[in-house]
Amino acid sequence: MNKNVAELDKNLIEMCKKAKIPGMALIAAKNGEVIYENYVGYRNKAAQLPVTGDTIFGVASLTKSFTALAIMILEEEGKLSVQDNVIKWLPQLTFIQPKTTIHHLLTHTAGYPGMASFHLARLESLTRDPDGRYLFGKIPTTNGAVKGVPDMMEKMNEFDEDFIGAPGELFNYSNECYALLQEIVERASGESFEELMKRMIFEPLEMDRSIFKVADLRTFSDVTQLYAFTKDKKKDAYHSPTWWESGNIYGAGALKTSAKDMMKYLEVFRNDGNVNGKQIVSKKGIDKMLTAYCTTPNENQYGYGMMIGKYKGVDVVGHGGGVKGVSSYMLLAKKEGITITVLTNIAEVAAENLALTVFRYILDLEEPKLGQSAYQLSTEELTKYSGIYQSHEGQKIEVREKENGLVLHIQHNTVTVAPYQENLFQLPDGKKVAFLTDGQGNITGIFRGMRYLQKCT
Template sequence: MKEQIEKIVADFCTTYRIPGLALQVAKNGEVMLEAYEGYRDVEQKLPINAHTVFGVASITKSFTTLAIMMLQEAGKLHIDDEVKAWIPTLEKIQTGTKIHHLMTHTAGYKGLTAFHRARLQSMLEDKDSAMLFNLPINKALANVVTVEDMIAVMNEEVDSFIGIPGEKFNYSNESYALLQYICEKASGTKYTTFVRSHILEPLGMNRTFFTVDEMNEKENITEIYAYTKDKARQVFHSPTWWASGEIYSAGALKSSIQNIMRYLEIFQNGGTVDGKQFLNEESMKQMMQTEIKSPHGVHYGYGLLNYNIYGETLVGHGGGIKGVSSFMGIVKSAGLTIAVLTNIAEVPTELLVKKTVAEILQLSPNDEEPKMNSTYEHIIKYEGMYDSGEGQKIAVCIENNRLYLRVQHEYIATTQVAHNLFRLPDEKYIAFETDRSGRVCGMYRGMRYYSKQSV
C-alpha cells in the first residue's frame, strides 16, 4: 500500500507540476504514511519535511467556527443570535440572519468585492499580481484593512441578495470576516489572540502563524510559486505572499503538516485531545454534520464539508490562494486523519486526498455513474457568460452537443449526468439554476454561485 500511495502522490505532482508538497496520513493519531515531494525552495533545492510551513488558506475557516463554538459553550454567544445584534453597524443584512448563517455561507450574500479589497494592498506590492489575477488593480479600492472597513464597503456594495437566510449556499469570505468581528466582541480580545491562546498553544502548534511578519525570523518556510496565465501554464517563483489586512478569520493561517495533523485530532477524538476538552462531543458533532446542501453536491457544515467517497464519509476543508493549495480531512469511522499542503495555487488537493483514502480503505465505485445523451436543443439554454461578482467569470460554450467551460485560457469539457447537472474532469460538478419560467439564471461551480449575465 505504501508504494502505491507514493506512486499516487508522485504521479499527482508530475501531472500538476507541483514545486513542493507534503502529505501525512495518521491512524488513531499515529502517523502511518508520509510523503514529501519536490522542494520548499526549488532554486536552492531545499527539502520539505513535517515542519515546513506552507499557507493553508481557507482551512483557517474551521479554526474560526471552532472558536465560535467554544464561545457558545462558554455562554458568551449563541449561534442562533441575530447577526445584527452583534454588528449594529452592518446595514446590509437580512432580518433573521443568524450567526449560523454566516458559518454555513447561507446569509444570502452574492459575490462581493468587499473582502477582496483587503487583499489589494499586498497585491499592489506584488509585481506579478496584475497578471496572476488577470485584472488591472485599482489603487483607489485598496482601502479595506479592518473588518470595520469591510462593513462600510458592504453597506455601499450590497444591493440585493440571492436568497433568504438559509436558502442558498454561496461561499462568502465576507461572512467569515464578520465572524471575526463577533468573536472579538464576545471574547473581549483580538481574534488572533483568542485562537492562539485557546487552540494553537494548548495543542503545541508552534509552527502556525497568522502573518508573514511572524514567519520572517523563522526557518523552514516554503517559497511560493504560480502558473503563468497562458496556455503553457509554466511554473515560476513568485515570492510575495498575499494578505488581507487585519482580517484573519477567512484564510490567513500558515502552518506545517505536523501542526495541521495535530489540529485534526480535535475532530477525530470528539473534541478532546490529551485530556483537554476543546469542545464537548455534541458541539463537535454539530460542527461536523451537514447543514446545507447545494444543487451540485456541496455539503457544508460549520467551516467543514462532508464528502462521500464510495460510501465512506470524509469531513474536511481545503484552501487556495496565491502560492497555496491545501486540504485536511477526517474519516472518523476508520480512525483516519489526512492532510496535504503545497506551495502553488490551483491544485486539486481534495482529489489527491480522495484517491489516497480510497487506496488505504480499498474503496471503489459500486456502479458507474449514469450519463445523459445531451442534445443541442436541450443544452443551448446554458450557453452564456456567468459572473461570481468577485472578479471571476466563466463562459459556457456548446460544441458538438457537448458543454464546455472557458475559464481564462482553460477549456474544460463536461459530461451531463442529470437535468441541469454536469460532471467535470476532476470529479466535481456544476449545476445550473432556473427561475420559475424555466430560464437559466445562474450556475453553481466549486463553492460559488455565478449569475448568468444578460446578453
C-alpha cells in the same frame, strides 16, 4: 492499509510531477498515530531545499474551520449563540437581512452574492505583487483603504445588489461571512483574533508553527516559497514571491502552518474535542460543526467550516483551500480514525485528489469509476446555457455549447462538462456544475465548486 507503500509513493510522485507541483507535504494517521507520510519536491526550488513535515505553508480556507471552532468554544462559554442575530453583534452592518444569524454566516447561507469587499483588503498586496493582475484577474479599486473587518463592512454597506436568497435558502461560499465571524469572535471575547486563536487552539494543541501574519514568517526557518503557473501551464511553475495578505482580516483564510501542526488540529475532531487530555470543546460542539446543514445545487453538503459527505460509502468531512501559492486539503473519516493533511505551494492543483489517493490505499478502496449518464441534450437545448456568468467577487465563466456538452472557459483554464440530469452537468473528475433557473425556466446563474455566478449575457 495496503502493504505496497512503494507503489503509493510512486503514484503520489507521478501525480505531483504531472500536476507540476513544486513541493508537497502529506501526512496520514490512524487513531492519532502516523501511518504514512510523503514529502515531494522543494520548498525552495532554486536552492533545492526539500519539503518537510515542519515546512510552513499557507492553507487558505482551511482557516475557516478554526474560526468556526472558536465560535463553538465561545458558545459553550455562554458568550454568544449561533442563533444570535448578526445585527446584535454588528449593528453598523446594514447590508444584511434582518433574520440573519451566526448560523447562516457559518453555513454560507446568509444570501450574499459574490462581492469584492473581502478582496479590497488584499488590494495592497495585489498591487504590490508584479504577478497580481495576471494571477488574480481584474484588480478591484476603492476609495479608502480596507484594513480590517469594520472597513470591510463599510464597503459591504455600499454594495448595490440584491441578495440571492433569504437566510438559509441558498448556499454561496463567502469570505465575507467568515470575516464577519472574526469580528463577532473579537467582540464576544474581548480579545484579538490572533490572541484568541493562540490561547484557545494553538497553545493547547502545541501548534507552535502556526501563525497568521506574513511578517511573522521571518521568525521561522523551513518556510515554503510561493509558486505560480505560466498562462498555458506548459512550462514548470515559476517563483512568485509575494504573499497575498488581507489586512487584519484573518478568519477567512490567512492561516500559515505545517502539515504536522494540521495533524494535531484534526485530532480535535477525531477525538470529540479532547486532545492531550485537554477538552478544547465538547463532543456536542464537534457534532454541531460536523452536521450537514445545507446542500448546494451541485450536491455538496456543508456544516460549520467543514464539507460533509461520503466517499466510496465512507463518511468523511474535510475542507480545501486555494489562493496564490496554496492548494491544501484536510480529511477526516471519524469512524475509521483516519486523518489526512495535504499542503502544496502552488494554486490550482487538486490537493483533494492526493488525499483521496492515500485514503483509498489505507482502506483498500477501489478507484472510483465514472459512469456515463444516459441523459442527453441536443445542441439547440444546450444553447440556453451559453453565456457569460460572473460575480462581483471577480470570478467569470464563459459557457459555450458543444456536441452533447458544454465548454467552460475559466480564467486560464478550459473544461468540458457533460449532461448529467436536468440543469446538472458532470466534470471529468465526477464533480458537478449546476445551473439555476427562475420560475419560468430561464437560466439565471451557474453554481460551480462552491460559488454562484449570475448570468450576464
